[in-house]
Every structure is written in C-alpha cells, then in structure tokens.
Amino acid sequence: xxxxxxxxxIKGLAxxxxxxxxxxxxxxxxxxxxxxxxPGERLLALYMNSNGQNRMLINELxxxxxxxxxxxxxxxxxxxxxxxxxECIERxxxxxxxxxxxxxxxxxxxxxxAASGYKNASVCVDxxxxxxxxxxxxxxxxxxxxxxxxxxxxxxxxxxxxTEEQLAAEVIAAYRCLGAEGVSFEPLIGFGxxxxxxxxxxxxxxxxxxxxxxxxxxxxxxxxxxxxxRTYFYRSVPEKLREVYGLVQQANAAxxxxxxxxxxxxxxxxxxxxxxxxxxxxxxxxxRLGHSIGIEVHEYGDVSSVNENPVEExxxxxxxxxxxxxxxxxxxxxxxxxVTANGCETLNCISRDLNIL
Amino acid sequence: xxxxxxxxxIKGLAxxxxxxxxxxxxxxxxxxxxxxxxPGERLLALYMNSNGQNRMLINELxxxxxxxxxxxxxxxxxxxxxxxxxECIERxxxxxxxxxxxxxxxxxxxxxxAASGYKNASVCVDxxxxxxxxxxxxxxxxxxxxxxxxxxxxxxxxxxxxTEEQLAAEVIAAYRCLGAEGVSFEPLIGFGxxxxxxxxxxxxxxxxxxxxxxxxxxxxxxxxxxxxxRTYFYRSVPEKLREVYGLVQQANAAxxxxxxxxxxxxxxxxxxxxxxxxxxxxxxxxxRLGHSIGIEVHEYGDVSSVNENPVEExxxxxxxxxxxxxxxxxxxxxxxxxVTANGCETLNCISRDLNIL
Numbered sequence: 001x002x003x004x005x006x007x008x009x010i011k012g013l014a015x016x017x018x019x020x021x022x023x024x025x026x027x028x029x030x031x032x033x034x035x036x037x038x039p040g041e042r043l044l045a046l047y048m049n050s051n052g053q054n055r056m057l058i059n060e061l062x063x064x065x066x067x068x069x070x071x072x073x074x075x076x077x078x079x080x081x082x083x084x085x086x087e088c089i090e091r092x093x094x095x096x097x098x099x100x101x102x103x104x105x106x107x108x109x110x111x112x113x114a115a116s117g118y119k120n121a122s123v124c125v126d127x128x129x130x131x132x133x134x135x136x137x138x139x140x141x142x143x144x145x146x147x148x149x150x151x152x153x154x155x156x157x158x159x160x161x162x163t164e165e166q167l168a169a170e171v172i173a174a175y176r177c178l179g180a181e182g183v184s185f186e187p188l189i190g191f192g193x194x195x196x197x198x199x200x201x202x203x204x205x206x207x208x209x210x211x212x213x214x215x216x217x218x219x220x221x222x223x224x225x226x227x228x229x230r231t232y233f234y235r236s237v238p239e240k241l242r243e244v245y246g247l248v249q250q251a252n253a254a255x256x257x258x259x260x261x262x263x264x265x266x267x268x269x270x271x272x273x274x275x276x277x278x279x280x281x282x283x284x285x286x287x288r289l290g291h292s293i294g295i296e297v298h299e300y301g302d303v304s305s306v307n308e309n310p311v312e313e314x315x316x317x318x319x320x321x322x323x324x325x326x327x328x329x330x331x332x333x334x335x336x337x338x339v340t341a342n343g344c345e346t347l348n349c350i351s352r353d354l355n356i357l
Numbered sequence: 358x359x360x361x362x363x364x365x366x367i368k369g370l371a372x373x374x375x376x377x378x379x380x381x382x383x384x385x386x387x388x389x390x391x392x393x394x395x396p397g398e399r400l401l402a403l404y405m406n407s408n409g410q411n412r413m414l415i416n417e418l419x420x421x422x423x424x425x426x427x428x429x430x431x432x433x434x435x436x437x438x439x440x441x442x443x444e445c446i447e448r449x450x451x452x453x454x455x456x457x458x459x460x461x462x463x464x465x466x467x468x469x470x471a472a473s474g475y476k477n478a479s480v481c482v483d484x485x486x487x488x489x490x491x492x493x494x495x496x497x498x499x500x501x502x503x504x505x506x507x508x509x510x511x512x513x514x515x516x517x518x519x520t521e522e523q524l525a526a527e528v529i530a531a532y533r534c535l536g537a538e539g540v541s542f543e544p545l546i547g548f549g550x551x552x553x554x555x556x557x558x559x560x561x562x563x564x565x566x567x568x569x570x571x572x573x574x575x576x577x578x579x580x581x582x583x584x585x586x587r588t589y590f591y592r593s594v595p596e597k598l599r600e601v602y603g604l605v606q607q608a609n610a611a612x613x614x615x616x617x618x619x620x621x622x623x624x625x626x627x628x629x630x631x632x633x634x635x636x637x638x639x640x641x642x643x644x645r646l647g648h649s650i651g652i653e654v655h656e657y658g659d660v661s662s663v664n665e666n667p668v669e670e671x672x673x674x675x676x677x678x679x680x681x682x683x684x685x686x687x688x689x690x691x692x693x694x695x696v697t698a699n700g701c702e703t704l705n706c707i708s709r710d711l712n713i714l
C-alpha cells in the first residue's frame with residue numbers, strides 16, 4: 001500500500017464528509033497497492049476506512065502472495081462476495097463509491113443496506129492520481145519517448161498501396177520491437193477523408209497521393225500510457241489542408257504556451273479553440289482539447305470548455321487540437337504535457353512541422 | 358436492431374415487472390444492434406421501453422451513420438449525458454439496470470430521480486444471449502476450429518529454453534496468421550509449478566524437462582470467442598502428474614457425456630468433480646467447472662455447484678476440470694460445448710490424450 005497516496009485519498013474523503021470508501025477499479029487499486037489484478041467479472045474491492053481498518057476483498061483464484069499492507073479477505077466462487085464486502089462496511093455511515101463500480105455490486109450493496117448512503121467519491125482519489133509524483137513523471141516521460149521513436153518507425157513504413165490496417169500493424173510491431181507492454185489504445189490511422197471521421201478505426205483503405213495520414217497512437221510502458229498524434233501528407237498537400245495544418249500547429253503551440261499552475265483547463269482549451277474559431281473553422285474542431293492521462297489513457301480532468309479547475313504541478317494531459325473537413329481530410333497534432341512549477345514540459349519531442357512523406 | 362432478440366428481452370423484463378431498461382454494456386449493445394461501439398469513459402446507453410420508444414444515447418464523436426432501428430440521441434462532450442438519458446426515462450416506473458453500468462451513471466440517475474426504482478435486470482437479456490441462434494452457433498464453431506489449429510501451431514513451437522512469455526507471443530502470432538481479430542483473453546501459459554498457480558501470467562520462466570505445459574488460450578473471430586486448454590508435457594511426465602492427467606481427462610469426458618437440455622449446471626459440475634474428489638484430489642480442483650461464453654469470454658451462466666438452472670439447447674459453455682498440485686504442476690483440459698436437442702456438440706476437436714512434446 002502506498003501510504004502517501006492512501007492518506008491523501010482519506011483526507012479527500014473527509015473533506016466531503018466520508019470516512020469510508022470502496023474502490024473496485026483495477027487501475028486505482030494498482031495505483032494504491034502497486035499490484036495490478038484483473039478480476040474479470042468477479043468482485044475485486046479495496047475497502048478503505050479512515051480508522052485504518054482497510055480490507056482487500058479478492059477471489060482466491062487471483063494469487064497475490066505478497067503483503068500489500070492491507071488485510072485480504074479471500075472468497076471462493078461459491079460464496080457471496082457482495083455480502084462479504086458488506087460485512088466490512090460500517091452500516092450507519094455513508095459510503096464512498098468508485099465511479100466505475102459495476103451496477104450489480106452497487107445494487108447488491110444497496111439491497112443489503114450496507115451503508116446509510118452512497119456517493120460517487122472517485123474524485124478523492126482521482127485528484128491524487130492527477131498529480132504525478134517524480135517517479136510517475138519519469139515513467140510518463142519514458143513512455144512518450146518510446147512513442148516518439150515508434151511514430152518515426154511507422155512513418156518510415158508509409159508507402160504506395162499500404163492500407164490503414166497494415167500501417168496499424170506496423171505500430172504494434174514497432175511497440176513490440178521497442179519493448180512496450182502493449183498499447184494504451186488501439187492505433188487510430190486515417191488516410192484522406194477517413195481522417196475527418198471521429199474515432200475512425202483502421203480499415204482496408206489504400207493510401208493515395210495527396211492523402212493526409214493521421215496517426216494517433218500510444219504505447220504502455222511500465223504501467224504508464226503515452227498518447228500522441230501526428231498528421232503527415234503523402235507526396236503532396238491539398239491547399240485547403242495546408243492552411244488547416246498551420247492553424248492546428250498554431251493552436252497546439254498557443255495552448256502549450258500558457259500552461260502553468262493556476263491556469264484553468266477551460267482557458268487552455270480556449271487558447272487553442274480561439275485560433276481555430278477566428279479563422280472560421282470553429283465548427284470543424286469537434287472535440288475537447290485534451291484529457292488527463294497516466295495509468296489509464298483517459299483519466300480525471302478534461303481539457304475542455306466546461307472544466308473550470310486550475311491545473312496543478314505534476315498533472316499530465318494531452319493537447320490535441322484538430323480540424324476535420326468532411327470528405328476532404330483532417331489534421332490533429334497531439335502532445336502530452338507535464339505541468340511544472342513555472343510552466344510545462346512537452347513530453348513529445350518529435351517535430352510538429354508539416355511533413356510530406 | 359435485432360427485433361427477435363429485443364422482443365425476447367422485453368418479454369423477460371415484463372416477467373419481472375419492468376417496462377423499461379437501460380443497457381450500457383457494449384457487448385450487449387452489439388448483440389442487440391449489430392454494432393460494436395467502445396465509448397471509453399463516455400456514456401453509451403440503449404434505453405428500451407415495452408411501448409417501443411427505444412433510444413440510443415451516444416456521443417457525437419462515435420460516428421454511427423447507419424440506421425440501427427432505434428432513434429439516436431446525440432450529445433457532445435460539453436453536455437450532461439446522464440441528464441439527457443434521464444429525460445428518456447419514465448420517472449414514475451421502475452427501471453431495469455445493466456449489471457455492468459458504471460456507478461457514476463447509476464448514481465447520477467438516482468440523484469436526478471430518473472425512475473421510481475432500480476433493479477439489476479441484465480438477466481433478461483443475458484438469458485437470451487445464452488441461447489445461441491444457428492448463426493451464432495456456427496460462428497462459435499469456427500472460432501473454436503481456429504483455436505484448435507492455433508494450439509497445434511503453438512505446441513509445435515515448444516522447445517528447449519523457451520520462456521512462457523515467448524510461447525505466449527507464439528499464440529498471438531498464430532492468431533494473426535490465421536486471421537483472428539485478436540484474443541478473447543490474454544494467453545495463460547504455465548510451465549511446471551507455475552501451472553498450479555491460478556490465473557498465472559506468463560513470465561520469464563524457462564521450460565525444463567519433465568515440466569507440464571499448460572496452455573489456456575482463446576481467439577476472437579467475427580465477434581465470437583473461443584477458449585480452450587490443453588496440458589502437454591515436455592520430454593517426460595512425472596508419475597504424480599500422469600495419474601492426475603488421467604483423472605482430469607476422465608472428469609472432462611464424464612461431464613460432457615451427461616450434457617443435454619434439462620440437465621442442471623450443478624449436476625454437470627458434480628459429474629466432473631466427483632471423479633476428482635473420489636480419487637482424493639477434491640481440494641486441488643479449486644474452481645468452478647466452467648462458464649458460458651459467446652460475444653464475451655465469460656457470460657451469464659456458471660457451470661458450478663451453486664447454479665441449479667437447467668441447460669438449454671443452444672447454450673455454449675466451457676468444461677474445464679483441473680487439478681493443481683502446489684510446487685509440482687497442474688493439469689487442466691478445457692473444451693467448449695454447444696447444447697443440442699439431444700446432447701451436446703464439443704466444439705474443440707483436438708486430442709485430449711496425454712501428449713509428450
């Protein structure tokens with residue numbers, strides 16, 4: 001158990017009037033215990049109480065021989081795991097609930113009247129997770145360095161006749177070659193008009209001259225996620241997209257330029273969005289500017305117009321403005337940034353200049 | 358929208374006194390609509406009502422241009438998706454809830470008093486999913502045929518000095534070569550004593566003479582999952598494990614022999630477990646006999662001592678007895694079976710005899 005992280009979470013719970021919480025998300029359990037356990041459909045629950053009576057409820061199939069600094073409550077497939085969890089909970093007090101707890105467990109606790117109330121309390125641990133410590137910052141830096149190398153390897157594979165699916169396979173091959181644990185999300189590859197389609201999955205589309213080549217990829221290394229986008233062009237650049245590219249490049253730079261502790265997420269979003277909107281492309285920038293990232297590729301803390309929270313030192317998030325022109329193409333330039341004491345460090349170091357392959 | 362499946366679900370809801378339900382599980386949405394959408398942390402919800410006023414709430418980032426036979430309610434990242442969903446719901450009636458709905462959405466609906474009550478109603482659609490139609494049965498047959506070929510390819514790669522991780526990489530390579538979409542779960546490879554550890558992840562352990570080689574793998578093909586286990590031996594067989602192998606083989610056969618519509622899951626479990634227990638190994642068979650499978654690798658319907666439901670024609674589940682001797686090794690033999698009108702069809706066709714590599 002990482003007691004610094006645990007204590008900060010307990011403190012956050014106290015601030016919203018809670019003394020106990022159940023966490024079921026494997027990513028948060030990993031963050032707090034250092035151990036990743038994938039329970040599938042079974043219940044894995046970390047029960048925390050400010051009185052120190054913490055428990056880890058775990059199916060005996062998932063061998064965790066080491067001490068985790070928390071007492072384990074083992075159960076078998078023929079036992080009622082939710083009832084065992086309910087026995088750990090103080091019934092006369094409200095209970096913090098993990099935002100990702102599956103309904104079958106939450107409704108089960110409610111039926112057993114396990115607590116006096118139920119509140120989504122994930123923000124108490126998510127705020128701690130959002131501020132990466134030095135070790136985490138270094139892991140994120142390394143994952144992004146690996147991602148930088150990988151995108152170079154992938155760009156080198158762009159050739160006449162290649163399909164999006166084939167290029168996506170090159171991403172996986174590059175990650176394996178570099179020693180990544182895997183992907184933080186399935187590679188998004190879009191050629192030409194496909195690059196204008198939100199969350200387009202790579203298909204059999206063949207590359208043609210004048211296509212933009214949008215590559216949005218992330219590896220996972222030592223438990224932490226990378227995520228970046230570069231948009232290349234194949235052999236030539238349609239004039240419309242050249243203009244768009246310059247705007248997106250400016251928007252990316254403008255947003256990164258204003259980041260420092262105390263600046264609000266929504267103002268960072270606006271710094272990029274205003275440039276695009278003023279040029280008349282506002283309605284073609286169809287998503288938030290970015291998202292926080294760490295153990296998971298999307299973590300608490302959107303970089304969006306509705307998030308008025310200030311950024312803090314240690315936070316890591318993406319800056320990914322984009323302009324998408326239906327039937328023509330799309331451009332997105334995405335970097336991860338780490339908030340420092342006076343500004344930010346951009347974790348991706350590969351050029352953002354227009355690049356014709 | 359698959360209206361047969363939808364109507365059967367609505368009928369199941371009526372039987373437990375519900376007229377409306379919200380489904381958020383992408384696998385179930387795929388089952389009902391034919392479209393797989395991965396919403397990440399965003400809300401994707403299929404609202405069903407027996408009055409026919411069905412709705413699909415979906416973020417505008419997830420492009421679904423085609424008609425799905427259900428009216429779409431699009432929302433953007435700056436809108437309150439839970440509030441939009443609440444507007445679709447009849448407030449004065451109880452609401453069926455998807456067993457996997459994340460707590461943040463369920464607690465959000467409760468705060469808005471979106472319905473008069475909330476009940477885990479997944480069983481209404483899970484029971485429909487459990488009975489595979491002819492098309493699904495054929496897809497599952499093909500996925501298992503592919504898995505049979507793959508395990509042969511993997512067994513052929515077993516050699517002096519190979520590690521579990523390397524053999525796991527061969528599984529992935531075999532699936533890619535055969536045209537699988539991916540894995541239905543990460544390959545479980547255990548050499549020697551590691552095979553006795555529940556859910557052991559492949560590591561750097563090197564193969565040695567006399568080791569058992571437990572290979573538990575599944576591919577995904579055309580949306581459906583395979584899952585099988587074979588336990589081989591490298592060069593020689595420890596006497597203790599030879600005895601154990603024979604018992605597990607018998608237990609696997611005995612369970613498959615009694616399967617037909619009307620037989621209870623618990624009796625199938627007992628058919629295998631009794632053979633192992635009578636030989637004195639009962640405490641070393643530490644898990645349920647099997648699990649249902651289809652679009653997901655674990656679906657509703659355990660083959661376990663506590664499931665007294667009868668099996669029905671069209672159900673597909675695993676039969677996977679095992680005996681695990683700490684510090685020595687483990688043997689598991691797993692097949693998928695499809696319940697037919699008079700018995701069952703075993704979907705895996707590769708030998709279950711003791712095989713020394």
